[in-house]
Amino acid sequence: MSTLAPLRLLREPWNASEGNQSNATAGAGGAWCQGLDIPNELFLTLGLVSLVENLLVVAAILKNRNLHSPMYYFICCLAVSDMLVSVSNLAETLFMLLMEHGVLVIRASIVRHMDNVIDMLICSSVVSSLSFLGVIAVDRYITIFYALRYHSIMTLQRAVVTMASVWLASTVSSTVFITYYRNNAILLCLIGFFLFMLVLMLVLYIHMFALARHHVRNISSQQKQPTIYRTSSLKGAVTLTILLGVFFICWGPFFFHLILIVTCPTNPFCTCFFSYFNLFLILIICNSVIDPLIYAFRSQELRRTLREVVLCSW
Template identity: 45%
Template structure:
C-alpha cells in the first residue's frame, strides 16, 4: 500500500524531507505513550471510555512508528544500504503494510466502541456500570485487536485482488456512515432529553444537569476526535481508491503525486489526538502535568 511510481504527467511527485516524517513520528510516539501510561497509572481513568481511548492511542502509535520505519528504510535504500526489492525487504514491507492497515481498521473500531460507550453513558446512565463492566471492556478490546490483526494480514496478503480493495473501500465508507449516524442520533436525542430536564423542578434539575453536561462534553470531545480522524485519513484512503479506479489516468496521477503529503497528514492524526485529549479532559490534563513534573510519587514511580 505504499506509493506506486507515477506516470509521466505535468504534476511532479511532491517530496517531503525524511526529517519531517521522523519528527512527526517521534513526537506522536511520545505523546501517545504518555496517554497510555497516564491511563494505566491514574485509577480515576480506569473506565471503559479511557480504555478505548488508550487503545486508540496504541493504534495511532503503530501508524506513526510504521510510517517512520518505512521512510527510514527508503532512505537507507537510496543510500545503497538495502536492496530495493530483495526478498527480506519485500517481507518487511508486507509487515509494515499490515501494521498500517491494522492501525487504520483499529482506529475505526475504537471510534465505534467509544461512540457506543458514550451512547450508553448518556441514555442508559443508571444501568451503565452493569452494561459496560471492565470485564466486558477487556473482551471487546481483545476482540478488536484480534479482528484487526487478522483483517490486516488478509488484506495485505490478497491486496492485489480487486475484490479485497473493494471490500476495504466499502468497509471504510460503511463504518464512517454508521459512526456518523450514531453521533447524529445521539445529539438529536440529547436535545430531547435536555428539554425534559429543563421541565423538571429545580430540586431535581441541578444534579441531572451537571451529570448531563459532563456526559455531553465527553460526547463532544469524541466527535472532535472522529472529525480529526476523517480529515487526516481520507486523503490517504482516497489515494488507495485512485490506485484501483484510475491507475493510468494523468489527472489521477496529479493527485497521487501528493502521496507523501497525505502520509504526513495521516501521521499527524496521531499527533493531534493527544492534544485533543489534554485540551478536553481536565483529569487527563492534570495527570499529564503530575507525570511531567513528577509531583506525585505514585504516577512517577
C-alpha cells in the same frame, strides 16, 4: 527496489502498466501531477511527536486507578493503535534515511520483506484505529442513552472481549490484505469498512447532540434562559464538527485514493491524484497526533495525571 516506500502496495494501481501510467501523467500535464516532495524529516518529526503524545496517554491511564474504566481502556487502545502508526513510520523513515546516505546497504529481497512487515503494521494500525474510534463512539452513546445501565452493559469483561476482538480482527485483516492486495475485493472491503465507521460515528454523534440539545431546550424553557441554550448548543455543535471534521479530513483522502485505484487506475486525473500519496500518509500521521488532544486531553483527570507523569512524580 532500492529503498523502502511507505505502503508501497497502495502507492500506485497494480492493474495499470507502467507505460500507461507514465503516458497518463504526461497527458494530464503540468507541475500539478508532480505531487509534493515531502522530506523524510517531516515524517520523522511527526512520528516522534505522535509517539511521545500517545506514550504519555498510555502511561497516564496505567498510572491512575481512577482511569481504569472501559472508556479509558478504549482510549488507551486507540493510543496504542496510533503508536503503531508512529513506530512503523519511524522505522521506515529511519531505514530510508540510512539507505539514502549509504550508511545501510541491504539486499533487495530483504528490503521487500521489510516492506511487507511494515505495511502489515500500518494496515493493522489503520483498521484498529478506525475500529476503536467507532468503539469510543458507541461507548459514549451508551453512556448518554443508557446512563443508569451503563455499568451493567459495558462490563470490564465485555470491554476486554471487545478490545481482544478488535486486535485479532486487525491482525488477521492486515495479513489477508498483504497477501491478496492485488484483489480489488480486498480494497473494496477496506473502503466499505471506512464508510461504515464514518456513517456509524456520524449517526451516533448527531443523535447524541440532538438529545443534548433537547435537554438544554427543556432546561432553558423552564428557567427562561435562552442564552444558556444557545451557548450549550454552539459548544456541542463545535465539538461534533471537530470530531467528524478531523476524522474525515485525515482519513478521507487516503480512502479516496483507494477508491480511485479500483475505479479509474489509468485516468489522467486519477494518476495525478496518486502522486500525492505521501501527503495522504502525512494526514494519517497528523490524525495520530490530534487523537490524544480530542479523546484524551479533554479529560480533567487525565490532564492532571499527565502533568504528574511529565514531572515524573510517580
